[in-house]
Structure formats: structure tokens, C-alpha cells
Amino acid sequence: MIEIKHHGATSGVTGSCHELSLHVGSDEKRERFSSDPDLDTTPESEGDRHGILIDCGLFQGQDEGREASAADLTIDFPIDHIRALVVTHVHIDHVGRIPYLLAAGFEGPIICSEPSAVMLPEILEDALKIGFTRDRSLIERVLGLIRERVVPVPYGQWHSVFEEGECSLSVRLQRAGHILGSAYVECEARVGDLEERIVFSGDLGAPHSPLLPEPKSPERADRLVIESTYGDRDHEDRETRRDRLRAVLENALADGGTVLVPAFSIGRTQELLYEIEGIIAEASLKVGSDGKRERFSSDPLFDWEHLEIVVDSPLAANFTQIYRDLKPFWDAEAQELVRSGRHPLSFDQLTVIDSHEDHLNAVEYLAKSHRPCVVLAGSGMCAGGRVVNYLKVMLGDDRNDVLFVGYQAAGTPGRDILTFGPRGGWVELDGERYDIRARVHQVGGYSAHAGQSDLLRFVEGIPEAPGEIRIVHGDTEAKKVLGKLLSERLSSRILIPAL
Structure with a gap:
């Protein structure tokens, strides 16, 4: 079974954190989960399980009724099976909970683009000083740990995350045009005979933005998790x-x-x-x-x-x-x-x-x-x-x-x-x-975010429409409007997950 869970950015535009997990279980249970995407919890005893996180960001404002305070930063989901964290870009609503992930016991690599590898310790140093501690020696220890864990991956190159028996997972980063170093993530996942290409958009940039090349659609996406910050409107040219x-x-x-x-x-x-x-x-x-x-x-x-x-x-x-x-x-x-x-x-x-x-x-x-x-x-x-x-x-x-x-x-x-x-x-x-x-x-x-037309262009540029599209990282109306447009244009199953 290959499943997607969401630990943030489902009822607002902050706190991005998504999980892709590969699970070796019975054919019966695999069929049950594949036919009902709303069932996204699996008994821990059901076979071997391996996963990755895509981002681990901070909640801000009234997202999910939460304030960006220390009380809301705990990692409240299992991480024993998480083998790696993949960072799409270094905005705080995508990386702000990384120190807390480390404190919760995460020991895997932090995979990101080469520019993000340079910037990640810098943005987290500022976040640590504001919301974590003023103790300079503790900040340096945390930053040292982050620098040790960072694995820079060039754009366009497949990187093997794990290969364990019947399970394997590789990721490839492609330019997202959002900020310097931003990427969307292609995941090549295999469990036994089941293989899927799953794409996480991260935050996509608008075409013709200064400094950065615009994003190009992936060559394939069996399932797509896409942001919807401006899913209900377009930007000025x-x-x-x-x-x-x-x-x-x-x-x-x-x-x-x-x-x-x-x-x-x-x-x-x-x-x-x-x-x-x-x-x-x-x-x-x-x-x-x-x-x-x-x-x-x-x-x-x-x-x-x-x-x-x-x-x-x-x-x-x-x-x-x-x-x-x-x-x-x-x-x-x-x-x-x-x-x-x-x-x-x-x-x-x-x-x-x-x-x-x-x-x-x-x-x-x-x-x-x-x-x-x-x-x-x-x-x-x-x-x-x-x-x-x-x-x-x-x-x-x-x-x-x-x-x-x-x-x-x-x-x-x-x-x-x-x-x-x-x-x-x-x-x-x-x-x-x-x-x-x-x-x-x-x-x-x-805005560094793609507008509605840009999001539609990105999805429709995929040669074969994804079987499933999950819409995240947007206010309720933005997600609904984008979902309606996608359902009218594509045969894909459109889901708007909620925590």
C-alpha cells in the first residue's frame, strides 16, 4: 500500500507537512485502502512501513484555529517509520517545525535543492532565536545537527531514499519558481508489484517572475498533491x-x-x-x-x-x-x-x-x-x-x-x-x-505564488491526467474553486483533505 497523510496545510495556507508512506500488508487491506482514500490510518502492526515527510512547517495566524506558539509546535504524529524529510523550499511555513522534528527523535537526512541547502540553516537560526531559545550554544548545536543532516540534490536527478525488500522510494526535485531553491517533488514509489509516481507541488511560482525560471509540468503524476493559495483568482501580469x-x-x-x-x-x-x-x-x-x-x-x-x-x-x-x-x-x-x-x-x-x-x-x-x-x-x-x-x-x-x-x-x-x-x-x-x-x-x-491560471496550466500540462489530485495549502474558498475547475476539466478524482 502507498498512502498519503497530511499533518498541516489542510485548512489554511501554513503548517505544510505531508507524509508519503509505503506499507507491506495483506492484499485485502491494500485493496481496502486504495479504494477509500479517506481511510488514512494504518494499524502499526500491519507489516513493514517506511515513509518520508514532505516539509515540516510552522502554523501561522488563525490557520486551523492555531497560533504560531510553542504549544502548537509539537510533532503529534508517529515518526518512527519516517526515513527522510524532503524540503520543497525554506519559507518558515514549510520548515519551521524542523527543530521540533529533531527533538522528537527524527534521525534521517534532510533532502533539498542545492540553494536550499545553503539557506536552510540561515532561516532556521532566525526561527530558533525567535521561537525556540536564546541560548547561543543550544542554537549552534541544533544548527550543527541540521547541517550534518542536509543532503543537497541537484535539480532533475533521481535520488534513492530507501530500498527495503518489497519497498523502494526515490525522489527527484524540479524547479518550482517560487523562491530561489524551491522545488516540487516527484516520488517514484514501489511496494511489491505496485508502482506509483506521486508529485508534491510545494509552492509553485508565477510565470515571468523576476530572477527565477518558471516551473514546468511533470512528465507524469499518478497522484498529485497541489497547493491552492490563489486557487480562486489570478495575479496581474x-x-x-x-x-x-x-x-x-x-x-x-x-x-x-x-x-x-x-x-x-x-x-x-x-x-x-x-x-x-x-x-x-x-x-x-x-x-x-x-x-x-x-x-x-x-x-x-x-x-x-x-x-x-x-x-x-x-x-x-x-x-x-x-x-x-x-x-x-x-x-x-x-x-x-x-x-x-x-x-x-x-x-x-x-x-x-x-x-x-x-x-x-x-x-x-x-x-x-x-x-x-x-x-x-x-x-x-x-x-x-x-x-x-x-x-x-x-x-x-x-x-x-x-x-x-x-x-x-x-x-x-x-x-x-x-x-x-x-x-x-x-x-x-x-x-x-x-x-x-x-x-x-x-x-x-x-506574490511568489502561482495564480489560478498558472495552477491549472501546471496540472493540464501533465501529459496524462493524474488519477487523483489532492488540493491543500489554501483557504476554503480557494480550494473549492480550484477543485471545481479541475473536476470540470479533468477526469481525475479531486480530494480536499481535512485534518
């Missing part, structure tokens, strides 16, 4: 979202306000820097009489060359440097810019704030000054981090703008600002209410 981003920046230049971008440290921060550098470069050029572009000084109100871009997040700054170091994994467009002498992640107007003291000084200075500025500060859903200090002093000033470029989960301050800000409402930050007079924008095209 790249040109439209770029125009909207430029318009928001022009407002900042015109009225001397700050554009505050709640930043996800990995992915969107780097994509935004890439796009902002391009906007500044284009705005600072004009076409001369000979048809060539030349540098010029624009109207002082729109002096792009003096617009300061601030990254106030040590983690985001760290990952921006890692992105620079991993240029071989960039797409062709980005690499061509580098060859032409441009530096899309390291340009003159970019300032990085590291120390907490400098952060507090920047908050105070920008709150009082009328100097236009763009600040990218963590965290992306405004549930903590340095962005909260900026929000407290800037939300009440209509010169300022708050720009959301990523998904805002239910129960987070980001969702409240997005919902109530345009109505002149308020948001609660650290137990106090703050009126929202700043303009609030959302440019969905900069």
Missing part, C-alpha cells in the same frame, strides 16, 4: 504590476512620504529590489535625438536617482546576499542584466539597516522627515518584527503608503490592515489600536 508599483513610488516622491512594504525575507524582497532597480534605471534615462537613451536629471519632485530604498531586516539582507552569491540559479533575463553591468540586488540607492539601534533611529527619522523613502521591513504579515515599529508611527499619516505584495493570512495584522485600512479603520498592534490613515495598496502580482 508583470507589466501591469510594474506600472502599479511605479505609481505607488511616484506618490512617495511627490508627497515626501514613506512607502512601507512588509517584507518576506526570502523571495519577494529580492524580486522587489530587482524590479525597483529596473524602474529607477528606466526612469533615469531619456531618449536623445539620435534615438539612444542617456542619463538625465528629472524634475525634483520625481528625482528617482535620490529615492532611497531601505531594507530594514537583517534576515532579508542576509538572504539578498545569498541570492547574489547564487547567481547561477537566476533566470536568463537576470543573468543578462549582470553581464550588461547592472546590479539588480546591489545598487547605489540601496541601504541596509542591521543593528536595532539604527532601526529605531530610522523609524524616528522617517516619521518626522519629508524625505521620500521605500522601506522593506520584516515581517511579511505584520505579525512581528521591525515592520511593527514603522506601522505604529506611520499608519496615522496620510502621506505614507503601505504596500502589500504577499498573501496575508486570516488573523494577522496584515490581513486587518488590508481589510480595514481602505475604510479608514484601525488595527491592533501589541495590544493597542492604531488608526489607519495611510493609503493601503496590494500588488498581487508580486
Whole structure:
């Protein structure tokens, strides 16, 4: 029997953790389970069992009615049979519970792409400091253990996880286009004469995103587990979202306000820097009489060359440097810019704030000054981090703008600002209410997630439709809408699992 279980991301968009297990049991029980996919528990005494986990992420916001606190981080499912953890990418909602998995006794390898192998210890160091312990020696021991366990696997190459008697399992990672190092996972599973190709999408990226090649559909998937974050809607195209981003920046230049971008440290921060550098470069050029572009000084109100871009997040700054170091994994467009002498992640107007003291000084200075500025500060859903200090002093000033470029989960301050800000409402930050007079924008095209059409294209690009498609990692409506569309287009059995 080959079965799939879900230990997260079934009633929301966080806590991703899925299990693929291979079990040698009686033909009768194998037939019973294969005909009823809702039965996903197996008696532990029923033969030999081997499995892997796909991700082990943190719950955030009101996902499953849970808060991202230590009480919700326990590993509450059996792991004795788990032979390996496969990481699709290093966002915290996919890797945040790894320290707790290790504490629960997991001793297997952590399989991931080569870029993810570089970034995983970095993101977990930050997670450990915030939610686990401040004990530096303990953090170093945990990180050391993680580095020992990490197994980098090149894209497109099969990697054998185990081969035990009648059971064998190999995995192959393919580019997912979500963030640097992201992958979807192809699993080649065998139990006796039963063989299946099972694909876990992880988080898929949108086509034409800056820096990363877009994902290509797998050549085969007997069963598919697919995310549905934006299963009910599409993003703006790249040109439209770029125009909207430029318009928001022009407002900042015109009225001397700050554009505050709640930043996800990995992915969107780097994509935004890439796009902002391009906007500044284009705005600072004009076409001369000979048809060539030349540098010029624009109207002082729109002096792009003096617009300061601030990254106030040590983690985001760290990952921006890692992105620079991993240029071989960039797409062709980005690499061509580098060859032409441009530096899309390291340009003159970019300032990085590291120390907490400098952060507090920047908050105070920008709150009082009328100097236009763009600040990218963590965290992306405004549930903590340095962005909260900026929000407290800037939300009440209509010169300022708050720009959301990523998904805002239910129960987070980001969702409240997005919902109530345009109505002149308020948001609660650290137990106090703050009126929202700043303009609030959302440019969905900069989400690192695929839109509805992208998800459909990914599934329909599989040469033969999967026999079963499981829809996870989405709000209820998003999953329902995507499920309905897939059921209308394909003969696949569509399942929406629940814990």
C-alpha cells in the first residue's frame, strides 16, 4: 500500500507537512485502502512501513484555529517509520517545525535543492532565536545537527531514499519558481508489484517572475498533491504590476512620504529590489535625438536617482546576499542584466539597516522627515518584527503608503490592515489600536505564488491526467474553486483533505 497523510496545510495556507508512506500488508487491506482514500490510518502492526515527510512547517495566524506558539509546535504524529524529510523550499511555513522534528527523535537526512541547502540553516537560526531559545550554544548545536543532516540534490536527478525488500522510494526535485531553491517533488514509489509516481507541488511560482525560471509540468503524476493559495483568482501580469508599483513610488516622491512594504525575507524582497532597480534605471534615462537613451536629471519632485530604498531586516539582507552569491540559479533575463553591468540586488540607492539601534533611529527619522523613502521591513504579515515599529508611527499619516505584495493570512495584522485600512479603520498592534490613515495598496502580482491560471496550466500540462489530485495549502474558498475547475476539466478524482 502507498498512502498519503497530511499533518498541516489542510485548512489554511501554513503548517505544510505531508507524509508519503509505503506499507507491506495483506492484499485485502491494500485493496481496502486504495479504494477509500479517506481511510488514512494504518494499524502499526500491519507489516513493514517506511515513509518520508514532505516539509515540516510552522502554523501561522488563525490557520486551523492555531497560533504560531510553542504549544502548537509539537510533532503529534508517529515518526518512527519516517526515513527522510524532503524540503520543497525554506519559507518558515514549510520548515519551521524542523527543530521540533529533531527533538522528537527524527534521525534521517534532510533532502533539498542545492540553494536550499545553503539557506536552510540561515532561516532556521532566525526561527530558533525567535521561537525556540536564546541560548547561543543550544542554537549552534541544533544548527550543527541540521547541517550534518542536509543532503543537497541537484535539480532533475533521481535520488534513492530507501530500498527495503518489497519497498523502494526515490525522489527527484524540479524547479518550482517560487523562491530561489524551491522545488516540487516527484516520488517514484514501489511496494511489491505496485508502482506509483506521486508529485508534491510545494509552492509553485508565477510565470515571468523576476530572477527565477518558471516551473514546468511533470512528465507524469499518478497522484498529485497541489497547493491552492490563489486557487480562486489570478495575479496581474508583470507589466501591469510594474506600472502599479511605479505609481505607488511616484506618490512617495511627490508627497515626501514613506512607502512601507512588509517584507518576506526570502523571495519577494529580492524580486522587489530587482524590479525597483529596473524602474529607477528606466526612469533615469531619456531618449536623445539620435534615438539612444542617456542619463538625465528629472524634475525634483520625481528625482528617482535620490529615492532611497531601505531594507530594514537583517534576515532579508542576509538572504539578498545569498541570492547574489547564487547567481547561477537566476533566470536568463537576470543573468543578462549582470553581464550588461547592472546590479539588480546591489545598487547605489540601496541601504541596509542591521543593528536595532539604527532601526529605531530610522523609524524616528522617517516619521518626522519629508524625505521620500521605500522601506522593506520584516515581517511579511505584520505579525512581528521591525515592520511593527514603522506601522505604529506611520499608519496615522496620510502621506505614507503601505504596500502589500504577499498573501496575508486570516488573523494577522496584515490581513486587518488590508481589510480595514481602505475604510479608514484601525488595527491592533501589541495590544493597542492604531488608526489607519495611510493609503493601503496590494500588488498581487508580486506574490511568489502561482495564480489560478498558472495552477491549472501546471496540472493540464501533465501529459496524462493524474488519477487523483489532492488540493491543500489554501483557504476554503480557494480550494473549492480550484477543485471545481479541475473536476470540470479533468477526469481525475479531486480530494480536499481535512485534518
